[in-house]
Amino acid sequence: xxxxxxxxxxxxxxxxxxxxxxxxxxxxxxxxxxxxxxxxxxxxxxxxxxxxxxxxxxxxxxxxxxxxxxxxxxxxxxxxxxxxxxxxxxxxxxxxxxxxxxxxxxxxxxxxxxxxxxxxxxxxxxxxxxxxxxxxxxxxxxxxxxxxxxxxxxxxxxxxxxxxxxxxxxxxxxxxxxxxxxxxxxxxxxxxxxxxxxxxxxxxxxxxxxxxxxxxxxxxxxxxxxxxxxxxxxxxxxxxxxxxxxxxxxxxxxxxxxxxxxxxxxxxxxxxxxxxxxxxxxxxxxxxxxxxxxxxxxxxxxxxxxxxxxxxxxxxxxxxxxxxxxxxxxxxxxxxxxxxxxxxxxxxxxxxxxxxxxxxxxxxxxxxxxxxxxxxxxxxxxxxxxxxxxxx
Amino acid sequence: xxxxxxxxxxxxxxxxxxxxxxxxxxxxxxxxxxxxxxxxxxxxxxxxxxxxxxxxxxxxxxxxxxxxxxxxxxxxxxxxxxxxxxxxxxxxxxxxxxxxxxxxxxxxxxxxxxxxxxxxxxxxxxxxxxxxxxxxxxxxxxxxxxxxxxxxxxxxxxxxxxxxxxxxxxxxxxxxxxxxxxxxxxxxxxxxxxxxxxxxxxxxxxxxxxxxxxxxxxxxxxxxxxxxxxxxxxxxxxxxxxxxxxxxxxxxxxxxxxxxxxxxxxxxxxxxxxxxxxxxxxxxxxxxxxxxxxxxxxxxxxxxxxxxxxxxxxxxxxxxxxxxxxxxxxxxxxxxxxxxxxxxxxxxxxxxxxxxxxxxxxxxxxxxxxxxxxxxxxxxxxxxxxxxxxxxxxxxxxxxxxxxxxxxxxxxxxxxxxxxxxxxxxxxxxxxxxxxxxxxxxxxxxxxxxxxxxxxxxxxxxxxxxxxxxxxxxxxxxxxxxxxxxxxxxxxxxxxxxxxxxxxxxxxxxxxxxxxxxxxxxxxxxxxxxxxxxxxxxxxxxxxxxxxxxxxxxxxxxxxxxxxxxxxxxxxxxxxxxxxx
Numbered sequence: 001x002x003x004x005x006x007x008x009x010x011x012x013x014x015x016x017x018x019x020x021x022x023x024x025x026x027x028x029x030x031x032x033x034x035x036x037x038x039x040x041x042x043x044x045x046x047x048x049x050x051x052x053x054x055x056x057x058x059x060x061x062x063x064x065x066x067x068x069x070x071x072x073x074x075x076x077x078x079x080x081x082x083x084x085x086x087x088x089x090x091x092x093x094x095x096x097x098x099x100x101x102x103x104x105x106x107x108x109x110x111x112x113x114x115x116x117x118x119x120x121x122x123x124x125x126x127x128x129x130x131x132x133x134x135x136x137x138x139x140x141x142x143x144x145x146x147x148x149x150x151x152x153x154x155x156x157x158x159x160x161x162x163x164x165x166x167x168x169x170x171x172x173x174x175x176x177x178x179x180x181x182x183x184x185x186x187x188x189x190x191x192x193x194x195x196x197x198x199x200x201x202x203x204x205x206x207x208x209x210x211x212x213x214x215x216x217x218x219x220x221x222x223x224x225x226x227x228x229x230x231x232x233x234x235x236x237x238x239x240x241x242x243x244x245x246x247x248x249x250x251x252x253x254x255x256x257x258x259x260x261x262x263x264x265x266x267x268x269x270x271x272x273x274x275x276x277x278x279x280x281x282x283x284x285x286x287x288x289x290x291x292x293x294x295x296x297x298x299x300x301x302x303x304x305x306x307x308x309x310x311x312x313x314x315x316x317x318x319x320x321x322x323x324x325x326x327x328x329x330x331x332x333x334x335x336x337x338x339x340x341x342x343x344x345x346x347x348x349x350x351x352x353x354x355x356x357x358x359x360x361x362x363x364x365x366x367x368x369x370x371x372x373x374x375x376x377x378x379x380x381x382x383x384x385x386x387x388x389x390x391x392x
Numbered sequence: 393x394x395x396x397x398x399x400x401x402x403x404x405x406x407x408x409x410x411x412x413x414x415x416x417x418x419x420x421x422x423x424x425x426x427x428x429x430x431x432x433x434x435x436x437x438x439x440x441x442x443x444x445x446x447x448x449x450x451x452x453x454x455x456x457x458x459x460x461x462x463x464x465x466x467x468x469x470x471x472x473x474x475x476x477x478x479x480x481x482x483x484x485x486x487x488x489x490x491x492x493x494x495x496x497x498x499x500x501x502x503x504x505x506x507x508x509x510x511x512x513x514x515x516x517x518x519x520x521x522x523x524x525x526x527x528x529x530x531x532x533x534x535x536x537x538x539x540x541x542x543x544x545x546x547x548x549x550x551x552x553x554x555x556x557x558x559x560x561x562x563x564x565x566x567x568x569x570x571x572x573x574x575x576x577x578x579x580x581x582x583x584x585x586x587x588x589x590x591x592x593x594x595x596x597x598x599x600x601x602x603x604x605x606x607x608x609x610x611x612x613x614x615x616x617x618x619x620x621x622x623x624x625x626x627x628x629x630x631x632x633x634x635x636x637x638x639x640x641x642x643x644x645x646x647x648x649x650x651x652x653x654x655x656x657x658x659x660x661x662x663x664x665x666x667x668x669x670x671x672x673x674x675x676x677x678x679x680x681x682x683x684x685x686x687x688x689x690x691x692x693x694x695x696x697x698x699x700x701x702x703x704x705x706x707x708x709x710x711x712x713x714x715x716x717x718x719x720x721x722x723x724x725x726x727x728x729x730x731x732x733x734x735x736x737x738x739x740x741x742x743x744x745x746x747x748x749x750x751x752x753x754x755x756x757x758x759x760x761x762x763x764x765x766x767x768x769x770x771x772x773x774x775x776x777x778x779x780x781x782x783x784x785x786x787x788x789x790x791x792x793x794x795x796x797x798x799x800x801x802x803x804x805x806x807x808x809x810x811x812x813x814x815x816x817x818x819x820x821x822x823x824x825x826x827x828x829x830x831x832x833x834x835x836x837x838x839x840x841x842x843x844x845x846x847x848x849x850x851x852x853x854x855x856x857x858x859x860x861x862x863x864x865x866x867x868x869x870x871x872x873x874x875x876x877x878x879x880x881x882x883x884x885x886x887x888x889x890x891x892x893x894x895x896x897x898x899x900x901x902x903x904x905x906x907x908x909x910x911x912x913x914x915x916x917x918x919x920x921x922x923x924x925x926x927x928x929x930x931x932x933x934x935x936x937x938x939x940x941x942x943x944x945x946x947x948x949x950x951x952x953x954x955x956x957x958x959x960x961x962x963x964x965x966x967x968x969x970x971x972x973x
Contacts, residue, residue: 032940077512079678079742082936093678094747100518111509115436123395127428128517134395153439169513 025089028053028177028208029074034083036069042232043069046083049227049237051210053176056203058223059212060383066232067212068108071181074210075105088176104170108181108212112162114155118146121154122168129173136172144168144198160191167198177208184218196222220379228386235386244378247385310381312355314344315371316362323367327358396431399424428519429527430534433501437535447542450489455546458482462553475553476627482547483564483632484608489543490536490568491604492597494575498532499582499596502674504589521674525667528580536572540565557639564635570659575600577666584673622646649702657699664688669733678742682734682763689730689772690761696726697779701786710796713806716787717885720780724814727776731825732842734772736835738763740926743933766826766922770915773822777815784811799889806885809900813881816904816911821846823914830921853877875899876906 029051036044044066051057061067072078073085076096084091090098113121122137141147144164149157154165163183170178183199184192199209199222213219219226220240227237236243316323323344324336332354335347348354355372362369374381408414437443458478465474502524505511514524544565551561579596586592612631620628625640627633634655641647668688672681700719709715741749741763749759760767784807791803824845825838832838853874860873871883872895880900887896 032943033936075512075516077515079676079744082932084936084940094744096676096744097518100516103516105512105516107509107512109509110513113432113436113510115439116432120396120432120435124428124432125513125517126395127431128514128519130518131395134398137395166513173517 025086026053027051027086028055028088029057029210030084030086031070031074032084032086034070034073034080034085036066036073036078036081044073044080045232047229047232047234048083049234051208051225053208054203054206055224056199056209056211056222058219058226058379059210059229060214060216060219060226060379061212061229062214062387065229067229068181070229071105071179071210071212075103075107075179076100077105101173102175103177103179104173104175105179106166106170106181106183108185110166112154112165115153117151117153118157118165119150121165122172125169126172131173140168140171143171143201145194158191160187160194163187163191163195164198167195171202175207177210178202179210181212182214183211184213184215192218216380216383223379226379226382228383230387236382240378240382243382247382310348310374312346312348312358313371313373314346314362314369316342316344317368317370318366320344323362326362326365326367330358330361333358394424394426394428394431396428396435397426399426427523427527427530429514429524430530433527433531434534437531443535443538447539450539451542451546454482454485454543457485458546458549462549471553472555475550475555476630478553479550479556479561479564480630480632482543482550483568483635484612486540486543486547486568487571487608487612487632488604489539490572491575491607492600493539494532494536494572495579495582495596495600496593497535498528498576498579499592500589501528501532501580502583502670503586503592506587507589521671524674525580525584525670528583528670529576529667532576532580533573536576537569540568540572556636559639560636563638564632567635574659574663574666577663577670581666581669581673584670619650622650645706649706653702654699657695661692661695665692672736677738678744680741680745680748680762682737682768683758683761685733686761686768686771689734690775692726693723693775693779696723697782700783704783705786705790709790709794710798711803712787712790712794712797713803713810713885716783716807717810717882719783720811720814723776723779723783724818727772727779727818728821728846730772730776731769731821732839734765734768735825735829735838735842737765737768737829739765739830739922740929743930764922765829766915766919769822769826769829769918773818776818780811780815780818784808787811802889805888809888809897810881810885813878813884813900813904816908817849817878817881819911820849820907820914821911823911823918826918827914827921830918830925850877850879854879872896872899875903 027050031050032048034044034047035042047066047070059067059070069078073080073092074087076092076099079093084093086092087099088102090102092099113124116124118141119137122140126137138147141150144167146161146164146168149161154162157165163186167180167183180199184195187195196218199211203209203222211219211223223240225237225239226243228235314323320338320342324338327333327344327346328336332348332350333346334349335345337345337347339345346358348358359369359372408417458481461481462474462478465477469477502511505514547565548561550556551558578600579592582596582599583589583592586595608631612633613629616626616630616633617628619626619633619637619641623637623641626637630636634651637651641651665685665688668684671684675681700722704712704715704719707715741759745763748754749762754762760771787807788804791797791807792800797803821842825842828841828845829835829838832841853876857871857873871880872892874880874883875896880903884896884900887893
C-alpha cells in the first residue's frame, strides 16, 4: 500500500501516515476495525467488513445497533475515532471531497424542500453538484419514473414519491456507490415493491448499493451479501449463501460434537451469538387431529439443536392430513403440523435434496403439491441464529 | 451553466487587466453560474403567500403614520420642519424594521435546513461552505431589500416637503441597505451555529433588539450631539444625522476620518466577522475552521489600533491619558472577545488538515494560520499586546510633545501605568483561555469557565473589599485591597497625582507582575497539555495504521500463497509434459 508520511514540526515530530488515494480499489467500501464513541459510550466496536463492486449489500441490525453511525461515517458526515473506512480506495477521513463525488447518500427520514416542484428540486441539486449537462434532470426523472410528477409541488407528494425523489437526487451526479439508510421505511407495500424494483434496476446499471434496513424480507429479495450488526459489533458478514453454508456446518458440528472453529467463516464471530438450543419436544398434530410428541433427535440419537432444524411450508390441493400421514416418520422429518389454513408445516433436518425427495414421495402417492417454500427466508434464519436480540 | 436558470456554461474571456473587462467577466460569471442556493430560495420565497401580505401591511402602516404626522404638523409647522420630522421618523422606523427583520429572516435559513433534515443533502453535494454562506446571505438580503424597496416611495415623501435634500434621502436609503446587510450577516452567523429555526430566530431577536436600541440611541441620538459640535449644520439630537452630514459637513481630515474611514471600518469589521463565523460554523469539525477567523483578527487589530490612535494624535487634547485609557479599554475588550471566539478552535490540526497541508506543500505561514489552540491564543495575545503597546507609545508621545498638555510627566506616567496593568492582565487571560480549553471537554464549557474567571478576578477583589467594609471608610488607601482586580488600573491612574502614589504603584506593579507570571505559567501548562493530547491522538492513529498495514501484508502473503497453490498443479502438469518429451 502506498502511504505518505507526515511530520509536522508544530506537532513536536508527531508522525502519521495517510493512505494515498487509489483509483481502482477492488472494494467499493472497506470498513476496517472501525470504532466510534459518543461520550463514554462505544457505539461501534471494531467493525470490519468489505463490500465488493456491483453488490447490493444489506446492512442489518436492530434499532440502536450502530447502523446509521456506520453509514454516516461512510458518507463522510462523521469522522471515525479509530479504524479506517475506504470508499473506492479513498479514505473517508482524509479525502471526503472525493468520496462525496462518488457516493449518493440517502439518509433515513431525510427532509425535502417542500415549496418547490419536483423539477425545481432536482435542478437545484444538479446545480449544486455542478453537473455540466442540462439534460441530466430529465434522465434521472425518466429513470425514477417521476416525469409525470415533474410540475407537482413536493409538499403535495406521498411519502413513497418523496422517497423516490430522494433517490433521484442521489443519482444526479451518477455516483458509483449508493448508500441508502432505511430507504423503504414508512413506505406502503406498493411503494416498497417499486423501490425494490428500482434498486434492482440500478444494480443492473452497475451501481454498488449499500442498503440498511431492519425489514429482512425486503433485503432478502435484493441483497447478495449482508453484514449483521448488534450492539455496535459486527456479528457476521459475507454473501448470504456463504453464511448460511457456514452456519449449517457449525450446526452439524455442534450436533455431532465436532469443533465448529475449523469450519467457521472468516467473519463469523468466535463465540456464536445463538448458543446451541436444548433439544425440545415438539408438538406434532397427528392425523385425525390427535396430538403426538416426536422428539427432535438425529439418527444417532443425539438431540438436534433448534437452530439445525428447518421448517418448510407445503401447500397441497388434496387432503392435508393424508399428506401429513405420508410424511410422518420419514427420513430427516422431525415434525409435521397441519396448519388451520390447510398448509403443512414440516420440520426437517437435511439438505435441499431431502425436499426434492419429499415432494416426489407425495406426488407419487397422489398428493397434488402446489407450493413449497421455506417458512422463513434464509436471511431471517441467519439473523435469528446469530443475534441475541439485545439493543444498546 | 445553471439548470435552474437555464443559462449556458460560463466561458471565461481572455485575460485582461482592465477594470471594465474584469467587472464584465464577474457579471457574466454571476449571470451564467448564479449561486444555486440563492436561486432555489428565491423560487421558494416566490411561492410563500404571506410575504406580499406582510410587505403590504408594513408599507400601509408606515404610510399611514407618515401622512398622519404630516397632517398634524401641517397646522402649525413650516413645510421644511415637516420634511425634517418625516425624514427622521421614517428612517428611524425603517432602521428598526431592517435591523430586526434582517436577523430574523436570516436566522431561519441554516437552522431550518438542519431542523428539516435537508442540510446533509446540501453538504454532500460538495458545495463549499463559503458558497453556501453567500447563497444564504444573498437570499435573506434579497428578502429584506424588498422591504426597503417597498418602503422607498413613502420615504421619499420627506424630501418633497423640503428640509432635507434628495441626496440626503438617497444616502439614508443607502445606509438602510448597509444596516440590512449587517443585520442579515448577524442573523446568519447565529443561524449557522444552531439546529432549530425557532431558537435561532428567538436568539437573534433577543440579541438584535438591545443592540439595535443601543446603536440607535448611542450612535444616532448620542453621536449627533458631538457631530453638531463639530459641524453645526448637522442637527444635534436628531437620530438620523449621518446621511445628512455627508452634504452638510465641510470636507476636511475630520470628514475623511469620521464620515468615511470609521463608517467603513464600522461596517467591515462586524460584517467580515459574521461571514467568517458563518463559514467556520458550516465547515466540518475536522476541517480547517481557524484560518479565516485568524485572518480577520490579524487585519482587524492594526485597523482598530489605527482607528484609535489617529483621533488621539490628530485631535488636540489636554489629557491624552484619558483618550488612551478609553482606546486601550476598547482594544483590550476586543482581544478578550477574540479569546472567547477562538476557544472554538481545535486543539491541533486534524489528520485531514495535516494530509491536505502535506499534499499542497503548505507554507509555514499557512500552517501557522491553521487550527491549533495554543498558537492561536498566542497570536491573539501577541497581536493584541502589540496594539496596546502602539497605543502606549502614541499616548506617551502625545503627552510629552503636544502643546495642549500641561502636566506632561503625569500624563505619560498615567498612560504607562494603565497600559502595563492592562497588558499583564491580558497575558493572564490568554494563558487561562488556552489552559482551560485544553482541560474542558467542549469549547462551550471553556467559554463559561473563562467568563467565570474574568468575573471572579475583576469583581472578586471589590467584593472582598466591600465585605471588609474598607470602601465605606472613604480612604483611597483602602482601595488598594482591590488591587488584584483589573479595574484597579483606573484607581491607580487616579492616585498618581496624590500622596499615596508610591504605595499604589508598588501594589499595582506587584499585582500586575503576579498576573503576568500566572499567565506565563498557564500558557506553558496549556502548551504541554495540548502537545500531549495531540501526541496521544496521533500515536493512536499511528498504531491503528500500523495494525492495518500488518493486516494488508498478511492478506497479500495469503493471496500469494493461494496463487502458488493454484498454479502448482499446472506446473506439475507442465513438468510431466516436459519430462515426457
